[in-house]
Each structure stands twice: as structure tokens, then as C-alpha cells.
Amino acid sequence: MVERDTAAGVAVDGSALDRPGPPARTVADGVLAHVRSRLPEFTGALQRVADEVLADPDRAARATIVELAERSGTSPATITRFCRALGFEGYAELRLGIAAETGRARSAGWTVDIGREIQPGDPLDRVLGQIMAADTRAMHDTAALLDLAAVGRAADAIARAPRVNIFGASGSALVGEEMRSSLHRIGVAAWAWRDVHDGLAAAALLGPGDVALGVSHSGQTRETIELLAEAGSHGATTVALTSFPRAALAELADIVLLTATQATTFRPDALSARHPQLVVLDLLYIAVAQRTHSRAHAAFQRTARAVDGHKAARDGSA
Structure with missing residues (x-):
């Protein structure tokens, strides 16, 4: 924390x-x-x-x-x-x-000192190299910043939680939805909210033992701050995923998970934050699965079987 x-x-x-x-x-x-x-x-x-x-x-x-x-x-x-x-x-x-x-x-x-300026006429091999370099650096920086003890505390809270609500706006909402989908597949009751009215109603129904996760690169998105504050006011454990440890979202959260970014032309910080955010949430998801291994394994097997019939036949007949 x-x-x-x-x-x-x-x-x-x-x-x-x-x-x-x-x-x-x-x-x-x-x-x-x-x-x-x-x-x-x-x-x-x-x-x-x-x-x-x-x-x-x-x-x-x-x-x-x-x-x-x-x-x-x-x-x-x-x-x-x-x-x-x-x-x-x-x-x-x-x-x-x-x-x-x-x-x-x-x-x-x-x-x-990665060159981050991408010109309209740059060949795609150079663009690919710059993107890979920026993302590689962002991953290394995120690993250096991340407090693994905080990840463990967040995983403990989610593993025990009757309900998990995830809040985010714009691109952060997409990242939050990915986390919701992952948790849902292992039997964790999770919801992702991007509409502030629906989110506030959901946050107001949380209580002690529940978890609220707010995702915001800047940590200054007003709606996400309001949603996390509402959840916290009712006793829910609050977790912030942000790139700035002293942003408003981080200040009100019980647990703070940090990411780093490397912006490039056409991919400002808010967009370049997506991959580091997904890495941290993947780590958190796996930590939750470890703590609920029997339940998570059974749920994953059941959900996998449920969708298996919608995959193309391996012999190409479907």
C-alpha cells in the first residue's frame, strides 16, 4: 500500500x-x-x-x-x-x-532513451521496432514499480469477496472488462461498470468483504474516483490501478497497484498504459486463481466445456 x-x-x-x-x-x-x-x-x-x-x-x-x-x-x-x-x-x-x-x-x-516520434512516412518495420521497444520498457518499469505484497493483499481480498465491482472509463473500462471476464471464468462474482449511474448504484450496494477495483492511468478520472469513494464509504476494500501513486484515486484506495508507460506518437500515455495494466491484472487474476485453486479449476473446466461446442471442428467439417 x-x-x-x-x-x-x-x-x-x-x-x-x-x-x-x-x-x-x-x-x-x-x-x-x-x-x-x-x-x-x-x-x-x-x-x-x-x-x-x-x-x-x-x-x-x-x-x-x-x-x-x-x-x-x-x-x-x-x-x-x-x-x-x-x-x-x-x-x-x-x-x-x-x-x-x-x-x-x-x-x-x-x-x-527510446525514440518515440513516429512520422507519417515511417516504414512499418521501424514503427514495429519503436512499439516493441516502448512496450518492453513499460513492462520492465511496471515490474520495478509494482508492489508484489500489495498484489497479494488485493488477491486475498478478491478471493474472499462475495462481490467484486470494477470501475473505469473509456480505455480503462475495456481493461476492466477484460479483468471481469477473467474472474468470471473462475467463478468469482465480478461486474464491470462504465456508466456512472449504474456504477454508483452498484457501489452503494457493496459492503465489508466486497472489493471495488478502480482503473485509471492518470488516477484523476472524476467518475472513477467517485465510484471508488462510494464503494469505500460502505466498507468495501478499494483497489486502485494507476500510474501515479499520489493521484486522487490512489490517495483514497486501500491498496494501490502501479503501472508505468512509454508513450509514442499516436499512442499517448493513456493508450500506452493498456498493456502494462493488462499485465498487472493478469498477475492479480492468477494470484486469485492460486488462492482459490480447487474452485477456480473446477469453474474453468466447466466454463471451457460450456463453450467448447462453439469451436470449429478440428477436421474442418464445421
């Missing part, structure tokens, strides 16, 4: 105050994904530092604190505040994390 910040204010240079971040991260964590997830709360000087780090991670990993301050138009003191806002004790630790991440990326055969 993501810890809540209580401090608020403005730094002396006009930037957002570096509120306490999560515990210091190790070099195995997705440093750059963490920076991206904090972007909405950075303003002024801290935002310029974040933009400089994300624009050229390799150069940031090689730069001294003075060089990074000059390139971002800030000061060494701001760089130090930026590091502490991310949970690092100092700049050396941040540089080490970025260098380790860029090194892993190179050894894996893809770059951290």
Missing part, C-alpha cells in the same frame, strides 16, 4: 516542496519509472530537473551535481532536494541507480 504524504508547501526557489518519498530505492528498482510517476507533483525547478534526467538518462548518470544543475537551470541544492524527494540520500545514490538502469537496458539490447 502506498504511504500517504501529509506535508505540503513550496520550496524557497518556487518549486514544489520535496515531500517525503518512499523508502530509499535500490539499484534494482526502476529509477526512471519512479521519476515519471512523480512528474505530476513536481513544479518549477524540480520539474526542470526531472525533465533533464528523463531527456538524457545516460548524460545525467555521467554528470556531476553542478553539471546537472547547470543543464536544468537550477542549483545543486535543488538537485539534492530532488534526490530526497525520490527517496535517495544524495546525488551519488541517484547517479548509481540511473547508471545501473541504463547499463541493464544496454545489455538487454534496448535503449533507455
Whole structure:
């Protein structure tokens, strides 16, 4: 579960105050994904530092604190505040994390600074390469950000829940419907709601023991926030799937599951979030199936047999 910040204010240079971040991260964590997830709360000087780090991670990993301050138009003191806002004790630790991440990326055969601009005349092989690179990076970043203990708690709650309601709008609603379908196939009573009126009525009927899952890349979709809040007010366990740990949706949820994105031309963040969201929900679905193995296996076998007659005959006669 993501810890809540209580401090608020403005730094002396006009930037957002570096509120306490999560515990210091190790070099195995997705440093750059963490920076991206904090972007909405950075303003002024801290935002310029974040933009400089994300624009050229390799150069940031090689730069001294003075060089990074000059390139971002800030000061060494701001760089130090930026590091502490991310949970690092100092700049050396941040540089080490970025260098380790860029090194892993190179050894894996893809770059951290992925070219994301797709031109109308680009050949499809180049477009495919960019999409694959962006999605690969997003998956790695999501794996680094994801709190597996939180996934386990969400799976425990869903496995015990009499009812599971899933809320989302637009593309997030499609992702939510996929999760509903998966849970339904293993005997979990799940519903997905995209209409706010129907969703509010369903949320109002939830109670202790039930689960409400809200899906929103930005974590700021008003309808999804309202639906999850309504469910929580009646005692349901609330789960948020979002890319931003301090977004409104995450702040009101009992359990927060994080995703990362890599946008490209024609696929902004909200669209590029779909695959990481599906990966996290697939993991959650499998965790639920593990916890309800006997029931899930029997339900899956029965549902598979029920639809088997609608498959084409293997000899081609149908």
C-alpha cells in the first residue's frame, strides 16, 4: 500500500516542496519509472530537473551535481532536494541507480532513451521496432514499480469477496472488462461498470468483504474516483490501478497497484498504459486463481466445456 504524504508547501526557489518519498530505492528498482510517476507533483525547478534526467538518462548518470544543475537551470541544492524527494540520500545514490538502469537496458539490447516520434512516412518495420521497444520498457518499469505484497493483499481480498465491482472509463473500462471476464471464468462474482449511474448504484450496494477495483492511468478520472469513494464509504476494500501513486484515486484506495508507460506518437500515455495494466491484472487474476485453486479449476473446466461446442471442428467439417 502506498504511504500517504501529509506535508505540503513550496520550496524557497518556487518549486514544489520535496515531500517525503518512499523508502530509499535500490539499484534494482526502476529509477526512471519512479521519476515519471512523480512528474505530476513536481513544479518549477524540480520539474526542470526531472525533465533533464528523463531527456538524457545516460548524460545525467555521467554528470556531476553542478553539471546537472547547470543543464536544468537550477542549483545543486535543488538537485539534492530532488534526490530526497525520490527517496535517495544524495546525488551519488541517484547517479548509481540511473547508471545501473541504463547499463541493464544496454545489455538487454534496448535503449533507455527510446525514440518515440513516429512520422507519417515511417516504414512499418521501424514503427514495429519503436512499439516493441516502448512496450518492453513499460513492462520492465511496471515490474520495478509494482508492489508484489500489495498484489497479494488485493488477491486475498478478491478471493474472499462475495462481490467484486470494477470501475473505469473509456480505455480503462475495456481493461476492466477484460479483468471481469477473467474472474468470471473462475467463478468469482465480478461486474464491470462504465456508466456512472449504474456504477454508483452498484457501489452503494457493496459492503465489508466486497472489493471495488478502480482503473485509471492518470488516477484523476472524476467518475472513477467517485465510484471508488462510494464503494469505500460502505466498507468495501478499494483497489486502485494507476500510474501515479499520489493521484486522487490512489490517495483514497486501500491498496494501490502501479503501472508505468512509454508513450509514442499516436499512442499517448493513456493508450500506452493498456498493456502494462493488462499485465498487472493478469498477475492479480492468477494470484486469485492460486488462492482459490480447487474452485477456480473446477469453474474453468466447466466454463471451457460450456463453450467448447462453439469451436470449429478440428477436421474442418464445421
